[in-house]
Amino acid sequence: MLPSFYYLCLSFVLFAIGTAGILLRRNALIVLMGIELQLNAGNLAMLTYSRALGDEKGHVFAFLIIAIAAAEAAVGLAILVGLFRSRQTIHLDEASLMKR
Amino acid sequence: MHAAESFNLRLIPLLPFLGAALLILFGRRFSRQTVVIVAAGAIAGSAFLAFTAFFQALPGVAEEGGLRDVVWKWIATGDLSLDLAFRMDTLSGLLCLIITFIGFLIHIYSAGYMEHEPDYARFFAYLNLFCGSMLVLVLGDSMPVMFVGWEGVGLCSYLLIGFWYSETANATAGKKAFITNRIGDFGFLIGMFLIFQVTGTLRFSEVNALATPGSALMATYHGMPMAFWIGLCLFIGATGKSAQIPLYVWLPDAMAGPTPVSALIHAATMVTAGVYMVARLHALYVLVPAMMAIIALVGAATALFAALIGFAQNDFKKVLAYSTVSQLGFMFAGVGTGNFTAGVFHLYTHAFFKAGLFLCAGSIMHAMSGSGDITKMGGLRKRTPWTHGVFLVCWLAICGVPIFSGFFSKDAIVAGAFATELYGKAELFGLSLAWVGPAVGSILLLAALGTAFYMSRLYFLVFSGESRADHETQHHIHESPEAMVAPLVVLAVGAGLGGLIGAPWGLIGHPEWNLLGEWLTSAVGPEMEIHHTTELAFMGVSTALAIAGILIARAFYLGGYRAPAQQFAGAAPGLVKAAYNKFWVDEFYDAVLIRPLRKLSSSLYRVVDRILIDQVLVNGTAAVVDLAGRIARTLQSGDGQRYMAAFAIGAAALVFFATRPTLPAALKVNVSGTTVTVDASRTGRPSQRGLTYAFDFDDDGRPEVKGVASEARYTYETSGTHTIRVTVTDPRWHTQSSIKSSVDLDAAGKK
Numbered sequence: 001m002l003p004s005f006y007y008l009c010l011s012f013v014l015f016a017i018g019t020a021g022i023l024l025r026r027n028a029l030i031v032l033m034g035i036e037l038q039l040n041a042g043n044l045a046m047l048t049y050s051r052a053l054g055d056e057k058g059h060v061f062a063f064l065i066i067a068i069a070a071a072e073a074a075v076g077l078a079i080l081v082g083l084f085r086s087r088q089t090i091h092l093d094e095a096s097l098m099k100r
Numbered sequence: 101m102h103a104a105e106s107f108n109l110r111l112i113p114l115l116p117f118l119g120a121a122l123l124i125l126f127g128r129r130f131s132r133q134t135v136v137i138v139a140a141g142a143i144a145g146s147a148f149l150a151f152t153a154f155f156q157a158l159p160g161v162a163e164e165g166g167l168r169d170v171v172w173k174w175i176a177t178g179d180l181s182l183d184l185a186f187r188m189d190t191l192s193g194l195l196c197l198i199i200t201f202i203g204f205l206i207h208i209y210s211a212g213y214m215e216h217e218p219d220y221a222r223f224f225a226y227l228n229l230f231c232g233s234m235l236v237l238v239l240g241d242s243m244p245v246m247f248v249g250w251e252g253v254g255l256c257s258y259l260l261i262g263f264w265y266s267e268t269a270n271a272t273a274g275k276k277a278f279i280t281n282r283i284g285d286f287g288f289l290i291g292m293f294l295i296f297q298v299t300g301t302l303r304f305s306e307v308n309a310l311a312t313p314g315s316a317l318m319a320t321y322h323g324m325p326m327a328f329w330i331g332l333c334l335f336i337g338a339t340g341k342s343a344q345i346p347l348y349v350w351l352p353d354a355m356a357g358p359t360p361v362s363a364l365i366h367a368a369t370m371v372t373a374g375v376y377m378v379a380r381l382h383a384l385y386v387l388v389p390a391m392m393a394i395i396a397l398v399g400a401a402t403a404l405f406a407a408l409i410g411f412a413q414n415d416f417k418k419v420l421a422y423s424t425v426s427q428l429g430f431m432f433a434g435v436g437t438g439n440f441t442a443g444v445f446h447l448y449t450h451a452f453f454k455a456g457l458f459l460c461a462g463s464i465m466h467a468m469s470g471s472g473d474i475t476k477m478g479g480l481r482k483r484t485p486w487t488h489g490v491f492l493v494c495w496l497a498i499c500g501v502p503i504f505s506g507f508f509s510k511d512a513i514v515a516g517a518f519a520t521e522l523y524g525k526a527e528l529f530g531l532s533l534a535w536v537g538p539a540v541g542s543i544l545l546l547a548a549l550g551t552a553f554y555m556s557r558l559y560f561l562v563f564s565g566e567s568r569a570d571h572e573t574q575h576h577i578h579e580s581p582e583a584m585v586a587p588l589v590v591l592a593v594g595a596g597l598g599g600l601i602g603a604p605w606g607l608i609g610h611p612e613w614n615l616l617g618e619w620l621t622s623a624v625g626p627e628m629e630i631h632h633t634t635e636l637a638f639m640g641v642s643t644a645l646a647i648a649g650i651l652i653a654r655a656f657y658l659g660g661y662r663a664p665a666q667q668f669a670g671a672a673p674g675l676v677k678a679a680y681n682k683f684w685v686d687e688f689y690d691a692v693l694i695r696p697l698r699k700l701s702s703s704l705y706r707v708v709d710r711i712l713i714d715q716v717l718v719n720g721t722a723a724v725v726d727l728a729g730r731i732a733r734t735l736q737s738g739d740g741q742r743y744m745a746a747f748a749i750g751a752a753a754l755v756f757f758a759t760r761p762t763l764p765a766a767l768k769v770n771v772s773g774t775t776v777t778v779d780a781s782r783t784g785r786p787s788q789r790g791l792t793y794a795f796d797f798d799d800d801g802r803p804e805v806k807g808v809a810s811e812a813r814y815t816y817e818t819s820g821t822h823t824i825r826v827t828v829t830d831p832r833w834h835t836q837s838s839i840k841s842s843v844d845l846d847a848a849g850k851k
Contacts, residue, residue: 023741092739093739095740
């Protein structure tokens with residue numbers, strides 16, 4: 001069995017990639033994917049600690065996060081479709097109506 | 101006492117309030133008949149209850165303070181605990197009878213008088229509201245409850261004076277009445293606060309019970325007892341409400357309202373509230389004869405001054421208004437000389453004859469196509485016989501002709517003023533006041549002569565001789581409808597015979613026939629003892645004066661303006677002009693008070709409102725917010741990714757600070773000699789991880805003590821001030837935090 005350290009490293013790397021995707025990419029689809037990566041990095045960390053500490057609560061949280069991730073994807077994609085319909089683009093820097 | 105509380109006194113004011121609410125909400129949809137039934141029905145029910153309470157429930161308990169009805173606990177805060185409670189003793193009961201009975205008559209009269217008025221329901225709603233407020237005023241068990249009624253009647257007075265508000269003069273008269281009353285109310289409030297401060301209670305019965313020579317009320321304050329200042333403040337309130345010098349100026353202008361209003365509010369009931377209040381607090385006032393002297397002098401001066409103005413007024417209602425001011429002066433002179441029964445007696449008789457006179461005025465003006473100019477009247481005796489008869493009775497009553505009601509009450513006041521022993525030892529700032537009683541009595545005699553003169557002038561100019569009106573008006577002269585005549589007749593009976601219940605029956609050996617004196621004994625103390633010869637002498641003098649006044653006026657005005665009147669006016673034009681112009685008091689107030697106040701407020705408006713509030717506070721606040729917004733707006737790029745970046749950075753910072761090893765807010769340093777013990781452990785929630793501590797006792801970057809212990813000891817080689825720096829490290833994450841503290845070995849050693 002691999003030590004927890006490696007899983008945590010993987011989780012950290014996934015989280016960092018997700019964050020970078022969110023912050024750097026303009027395409028909203030990629031941003032959504034970045035968010036998925038972050039959530040799953042969180043899941044991985046949860047499960048790692050759950051195994052290391054022998055505590056099943058981590059599993060429960062992971063299930064919850066999966067459900068939230070599904071909901072988030074559904075809502076996020078719906079917003080994207082709406083955005084595309086009204087602006088003919090899914091580039092985030094062009095959707096800056098909040099400024100005004 | 102339990103039986104005494106079983107009577108629902110609250111219903112007496114509640115019924116008119118309900119009537120008012122009904123008329124305000126639905127009055128527009130009611131027919132005229134329904135409006136009258138609701139309004140007059142409410143007041144009739146209230147009158148029935150008042151009479152039942154007074155004659156059935158009250159006699160058994162009058163000696164124990166009368167009926168009391170607690171509605172609910174109104175205020176309970178700090179030292180103040182106050183019930184919303186009503187109390188009927190013989191004094192407030194008598195007032196209730198007057199208010200509801202005369203109020204009912206005037207409701208009936210108004211049904212006829214206002215028949216052409218489009219806003220019928222509003223008028224009756226206000227009238228009902230007034231009756232309810234007035235009943236709250238007199239039935240109030242404590243000063244705040246009375247004050248509610250006090251303000252309520254002021255409001256109704258304002259609403260009814262300005263009833264025909266589309267004319268500016270009427271609206272202005274309403275405002276004048278309201279503002280003048282506010283000045284008085286200020287005094288009333290201050291007096292109320294002082295009473296609470298000194299006695300700790302606001303209930304009339306308790307204040308009166310506490311008013312004894314040794315009480316806190318007699319503590320000296322600025323040279324006079326506290327009770328003097330309280331009485332003075334309250335009396336200022338009374339001068340406003342009851343139109344005495346110096347605040348009487350609103351009452352003549354208040355005649356702008358409909359005539360039934362003048363009769364009910366500005367003659368019979370509301371304006372007597374000040375007299376009632378003084379009688380209500382009789383024990384407090386009797387305590388300081390100097391205060392009583394001021395009341396009596398102000399009352400007497402007002403009585404004479406207003407009578408003088410009444411000599412030269414040419415408007416029917418204005419003459420009656422100044423007459424009311426003058427008669428109120430009589431009442432104040434009565435209560436001010438300690439003769440409370442006489443003051444209240446005059447209040448009662450005045451309510452009848454003055455309401456009667458005003459309603460006659462309304463009837464006459466009704467006949468004269470709305471004009472009240474007495475120079476254009478004359479000869480109305482034959483054209484309006486009923487009104488003439490009623491006016492005749494009321495006129496003889498106010499003049500003080502024997503048997504008529506005004507004779508007894510006025511005589512009781514005048515004789516009391518001469519006979520009073522109240523001022524024997526009274527002093528006002530060291531000034532002896534023994535002269536006050538006879539002085540007040542003499543002024544009142546003059547005023548009584550004046551009253552007889554100007555009322556007779558009014559009578560002769562209106563009713564005798566031939567009409568001086570133009571042909572068109574003459575053609576329309578007619579007697580008023582039954583709805584107006586019937587209340588007049590009832591009032592005339594009251595004005596004629598009402599005095600008998602308070603007449604000095606003791607003179608013919610039947611003191612027990614004096615019902616009024618007997619009733620009021622339990623509320624304001626026994627009637628003043630006046631020697632029989634004194635009483636008889638003053639009866640003779642005042643009868644002579646009344647006859648003299650009537651005869652002079654007859655010589656001047658019988659059948660119109662006769663030669664003596666014109667000669668007199670020619671001989672003393674200045675005096676006539678001064679009286680006609682009301683001695684320029686309004687103009688004086690305007691120049692001394694109103695105009696400077698206007699100037700002050702307009703300059704305040706320009707500086708405080710325009711510059712300080714508008715520019716600095718309002719626009720300044722907006723400018724600051726605007727500037728802050730402009731700065732903060734640059735952060736809002738609208739770019740979601742930048743927000744997320746900021747969020748990520750913030751989250752990272754939180755994690756960094758949350759995972760740092762913890763130190764206490766201040767080091768615990770213990771000094772003994774040159775040895776220092778430092779404790780860097782954190783109380784409360786110590787870190788669970790093994791931390792390493794580095795103690796740098798001279799802050800040179802090289803720690804002297806290192807290790808896992810959170811406590812270290814060090815001995816300095818030199819004394820003086822040293823800086824200690826403790827650095828704590830988490831070995832796992834290599835995060836650090838440090839804290840500094842300085843220690844002064846010399847100062848610690850000296851301790």
